[in-house]
Amino acid sequence: MNAMTTIPSAPPMQVRNLSKSYGYSQILKGIDLDVRPGEILAIVGPSGVGKTTLLRSLSGLTGLTAGSVSIGGKVVNGPAPEIGLVFQDYRGSLMPWMRTLENVAFPLEGKGMPKARREELALKCLADVGLEAAARKYPWELSGGMQQRVSIARALAYDAHILLMDEPFGSLDAQTRMVLEDLVIALQRRLGISVILVTHDIDEAIYMSDRVVVLNGRPAQVVDLVEVPLGRVREQIATKSDPRFVEARNRVMREIMGG
Amino acid sequence: MFLIVFACVWPILLNTIDGVRGMNPQMLEMAQAFRIPFGLRNRRILFMGALPQIMAGMRIALAVSLVLMVISEFVGASAGLGFYIREKKEAFAMAEAWGGTLLTGLLGYLMSALFLRFERWALHWHFQTPEPGKAAS
Numbered sequence: 001m002n003a004m005t006t007i008p009s010a011p012p013m014q015v016r017n018l019s020k021s022y023g024y025s026q027i028l029k030g031i032d033l034d035v036r037p038g039e040i041l042a043i044v045g046p047s048g049v050g051k052t053t054l055l056r057s058l059s060g061l062t063g064l065t066a067g068s069v070s071i072g073g074k075v076v077n078g079p080a081p082e083i084g085l086v087f088q089d090y091r092g093s094l095m096p097w098m099r100t101l102e103n104v105a106f107p108l109e110g111k112g113m114p115k116a117r118r119e120e121l122a123l124k125c126l127a128d129v130g131l132e133a134a135a136r137k138y139p140w141e142l143s144g145g146m147q148q149r150v151s152i153a154r155a156l157a158y159d160a161h162i163l164l165m166d167e168p169f170g171s172l173d174a175q176t177r178m179v180l181e182d183l184v185i186a187l188q189r190r191l192g193i194s195v196i197l198v199t200h201d202i203d204e205a206i207y208m209s210d211r212v213v214v215l216n217g218r219p220a221q222v223v224d225l226v227e228v229p230l231g232r233v234r235e236q237i238a239t240k241s242d243p244r245f246v247e248a249r250n251r252v253m254r255e256i257m258g259g
Numbered sequence: 260m261f262l263i264v265f266a267c268v269w270p271i272l273l274n275t276i277d278g279v280r281g282m283n284p285q286m287l288e289m290a291q292a293f294r295i296p297f298g299l300r301n302r303r304i305l306f307m308g309a310l311p312q313i314m315a316g317m318r319i320a321l322a323v324s325l326v327l328m329v330i331s332e333f334v335g336a337s338a339g340l341g342f343y344i345r346e347k348k349e350a351f352a353m354a355e356a357w358g359g360t361l362l363t364g365l366l367g368y369l370m371s372a373l374f375l376r377f378e379r380w381a382l383h384w385h386f387q388t389p390e391p392g393k394a395a396s
Contacts (some may be wrong), residue, residue: 059292085292092285097307097384106303107293138384158293 010037010161010194011072018067029219040195042205045215084160088167090147094139101135107158125157145176163195267320278312
């Protein structure tokens with residue numbers, strides 16, 4: 001059960017008729033999604049449309065008003081062990097009293113894994129995100145991009161087959177962002193995990209993903225599902241100047257901005 | 260004795276409640292998402308997150324307990340620092356009475372200083388964490 005080398009293949013995830021209301025205000029209505037094993041699926045939409053609510057519902061952190069989420073054919077209620085969550089606010093999700101290594105290994109402690117084993121695995125996952133040198137440091141000694149890498153390593157160590165990322169690069173500078181985008185793509189290719197990425201950045205969504213889900217309306221519904229025709233090899237400059245990239249971006253932009 | 264314990268419980272308790280309540284809710288969500296068991300979560304996240312406030316409560320309690328100790332020895336004890344001060348005062352031995360008072364002050368100062376060192380050691384991560392927004396990136 002080595003998390004890094006032998007993930008068989010991520011289980012498919014199905015969302016059927018998902019609705020979510022807070023009180024009388026309905027946020028999401030009749031969302032149907034199929035997350036294919038080993039794909040990067042981006043969820044975009046105008047700000048405040050309910051992207052984060054959808055992701056939280058998928059992660060099991062908030063309950064559904066109607067509909068179901070199933071992973072590998074099994075309906076899930078509450079946080080599933082197959083899912084690793086990466087928050088936008090890395091500062092609030094890494095614990096400042098734990099060293100980097102402990103932060104990554106902590107969820108494994110929750111699984112009851114012995115100390116030597118979990119530290120070994122955590123170190124391995126830190127190496128996967130290029131941070132093995134920072135294992136003994138505290139999160140607040142690291143830059144924002146490095147802290148977000150730690151969050152990713154933590155989800156990997158947890159043996160997550162499906163990575164849920166909520167605006168993971170939203171508070172990083174542009175260069176760091178690109179580096180991390182490429183890191184996530186590389187990890188996905190190497191490990192075969194599925195990635196569900198919520199972002200407000202349309203370029204990022206198309207650059208990284210195999211398919212883009214566009215949410216819009218009030219309550220939010222899936223207004224489009226764009227297959228990104230860019231193949232599996234992505235490169236910051238070449239991919240983003242590909243005419244098919246531009247075409248897909250314009251299509252999504254029009255749908256979001258209602259132009 | 261009972262009085263001292265009673266008086267010390269409050270600053271610690273209230274600060275602990277405040278510390279737990281003031282925690283970043285995202286940390287608890289993180290624990291939930293990674294299915295951290297209840298006991299482990301309480302020990303490693305809730306307790307540690309509230310520790311700065313708990314320590315602050317203990318610091319207040321330390322001062323309160325010293326004051327209460329001396330005062331209670333004024334009225335109802337046959338030994339101790341408070342008793343010594345009162346006895347000397349009633350014997351008009353003012354130098355000794357003041358000496359006892361000064362000693363009380365010194366004791367309080369030393370206890371605080373020691374506690375502060377302990378706090379710095381236990382919460383080294385807290386004193387080093389940059390304020391939100393000031394973090395290097």
